[in-house]
Amino acid sequence: MADTITLQVARYRPGQEPEPVFQSYDVPLRKEWAVLDGLNHVKDHVDGTLSYRWSCRMGICGSCGMTVNGSPVLSCATFLTDYAPGPVRVEPLRNFPVVRDLVVDITDFMAKLPSVKPWLIRDDEPEPEGEYLQTPGELDDYKKFSMCINCMLCYSACPVYALDPAFLGPAAIALAQRYNLDSRDEGAEDRRDVLSSAEGVWACTFVGECSTACPKGVDPAGAIQRYKLTAATHAVKDFLLPRGAR
Amino acid sequence: MRRRSPEPLVWLLFSAGGMAAALAVPVLLFLFGVAFPLGWLPSPDHAHLLSLLRSPITKVVLFGLCVLALFHWAHRFRYTLYDGLRLKKLSGLIILLCYGGALVGSAIAGYVLLRA
Numbered sequence: 001m002a003d004t005i006t007l008q009v010a011r012y013r014p015g016q017e018p019e020p021v022f023q024s025y026d027v028p029l030r031k032e033w034a035v036l037d038g039l040n041h042v043k044d045h046v047d048g049t050l051s052y053r054w055s056c057r058m059g060i061c062g063s064c065g066m067t068v069n070g071s072p073v074l075s076c077a078t079f080l081t082d083y084a085p086g087p088v089r090v091e092p093l094r095n096f097p098v099v100r101d102l103v104v105d106i107t108d109f110m111a112k113l114p115s116v117k118p119w120l121i122r123d124d125e126p127e128p129e130g131e132y133l134q135t136p137g138e139l140d141d142y143k144k145f146s147m148c149i150n151c152m153l154c155y156s157a158c159p160v161y162a163l164d165p166a167f168l169g170p171a172a173i174a175l176a177q178r179y180n181l182d183s184r185d186e187g188a189e190d191r192r193d194v195l196s197s198a199e200g201v202w203a204c205t206f207v208g209e210c211s212t213a214c215p216k217g218v219d220p221a222g223a224i225q226r227y228k229l230t231a232a233t234h235a236v237k238d239f240l241l242p243r244g245a246r
Numbered sequence: 247m248r249r250r251s252p253e254p255l256v257w258l259l260f261s262a263g264g265m266a267a268a269l270a271v272p273v274l275l276f277l278f279g280v281a282f283p284l285g286w287l288p289s290p291d292h293a294h295l296l297s298l299l300r301s302p303i304t305k306v307v308l309f310g311l312c313v314l315a316l317f318h319w320a321h322r323f324r325y326t327l328y329d330g331l332r333l334k335k336l337s338g339l340i341i342l343l344c345y346g347g348a349l350v351g352s353a354i355a356g357y358v359l360l361r362a
Contacts, residue, residue, distance in 0.1 A: 163329055202253040205325045228257060235254035 005029040005080050006087035007038050009050065012098050020098065023047075024087065029080055035090060036064050036075040039102075052102035059215060062151030066102055067091040072156035072213045093156040095165075106152055112168055113150075115194050116176035121187025138183040145178035145223055147216040154210035154220050160203055167203040168194065170210035170220030177223040180230075196231035204228075256321050256345065263318025270311050296362070305359045312355035313348075320348035 004026045012020035025046055027038040036054055043050050054064040057076040064075045069089050080088065096104035120132075154170035161167045176195055180188045195201055204224045211221040282289035290298075298304055324344040328334045 159329065163332070163334075196251075196254070198251060198253065202251065202257070205329060228254075229261075232254035232258045235251075236258070 002085055003029055005038070005084060007035075007042065008087050008089045009039070009042070009102070010089075010091040011050070011101050012092075013049075013100060022089075027080075029084060029086075031079075031081055033080050034076050035066070035068055035073075035078045035080060035088060038080055038088070039075065039090070050102075051100045060149060062149030065093050065151045065153050065156065067094055067156065072153040074151060074153070074215050077215060093152055095156050095158070095162045096152070104152070108165060109150070109152060109155060109169065109172070112172050113175070116168070116172050116191055117187055118172075118175045118179055120179065120182065120185050121190055122184070123186050132184040134183055141183070142178050142181035145174045145181065145218055148175055148178070148214075148218050148220075149216055151215065153213040153215060154218075157209040157213035159207055159209065160205055164199075164203060166199045168197075168200045170204075170224065171218075173201060173204075173227060174218050174220040174223040177227055180227075192231070192234065195227055196234070201227045201231055256317065259314060259317035260321035261318075263314035263316070263321075266311055267315040267318060271315070299359075299362050305362070309352075309356055309359050313352045316348040316351040316355075317345070320344035 007025045007027055008022045009025060010020050011017075011023045025038075025042045027033075027041045030037075034057070036057055039050065039052055040054075043052075052064070052066070052075075054076065055061040057064070059074055059077045062074075065072060066075045067073075067090070068075065068078050069083060072093060075090070080086075090102065092098045092102045092104050096106060096108070099105050122132075148171055150171060152171070154174075155161050158167070158170055161169050173195060176191050179185045180191060201224050204221075206221060206225060208221045211219045214220065277287070281287040299308075321344070324340055327340050327344075328337065333340060
């Protein structure tokens with residue numbers, strides 16, 4: 001095995017350069033090194049001006065999403081040896097404005113996220129004493145959707161979001177379902193207008209790239225398809241039943 | 247105020263059509279396109295098939311299959327044109343052609359089945 005591998009890193013320094021350029025760095029190729037370790041090596045020893053986000057380096061914080069050789073991945077969970085002999089092309093996540101180098105602006109998602117009310121909504125006032133109890137079976141109904149780490153890989157992979165940035169998007173809808181399917185939650189009605197709008201689930205054409213890209217097995221495409229059935233059932237009820245019987 | 251959108255209705259037709267076509271069409275194609283012509287199965291004679299086709303139940307089932315499959319096509323083709331060919335700005339025309347085409351096809355299927 002060669003002892004180095006070349007990282008071709010997209011650099012963009014607004015105000016200094018009119019457009020992004022690629023810069024190559026040779027980094028040590030070690031079995032236990034992820035792409036993020038390679039970038040950290042560059043930052044620490046070669047070029048301190050390289051900008052990227054990372055925090056936990058263990059697939060929990062969702063900060064280090066990047067496009068590596070064309071695919072949206074967590075750079076902490078993507079190993080350099082899998083790309084040997086290289087080169088490895090590292091670019092910012094697609095479908096987002098680039099702030100600098102590998103740092104993207106996710107303001108759009110942060111604005112959409114609260115619109116699906118991703119928290120437990122209860123009607124009971126005042127709150128009862130103690131915890132809301134739940135069986136393991138009820139936990140299983142939504143647990144998968146609660147694994148989302150907001151890493152934005154699904155938005156980066158989604159061709160619908162690329163064409164129509166108004167689309168609510170995979171992670172936001174999966175998170176809405178995380179609460180809709182929670183037995184303790186009573187807010188499904190509150191989330192319905194946003195989810196069943198044209199920019200909600202109906203914008204999705206079930207390409208499925210979000211679920212392929214998801215590093216946590218959330219399956220946002222499945223969440224969206226399930227909600228389409230819920231929304232369609234509600235639409236049929238609205239159409240057929242008198243107002244009082246809904 | 248909730249915006250009334252026909253999207254749930256066409257999506258229900260799309261998903262029902264996909265399911266119906268996926269279940270029924272391969273069987274029909276296998277029987278009438280492969281098994282009967284190649285003599286793998288004894289083929290029914292024309293008179294028998296015609297009397298089967300004249301049964302109201304067969305007519306309803308075949309009509310349902312044609313309508314659902316056509317609306318499945320219409321919905322999918324609409325989004326193929328929208329996203330694949332980036333023609334969303336022509337959305338009015340595309341909706342008219344796709345779902346209109348499915349309606350015309352359904353009418354033709356109904357006419358053919360009624361005349362059988």
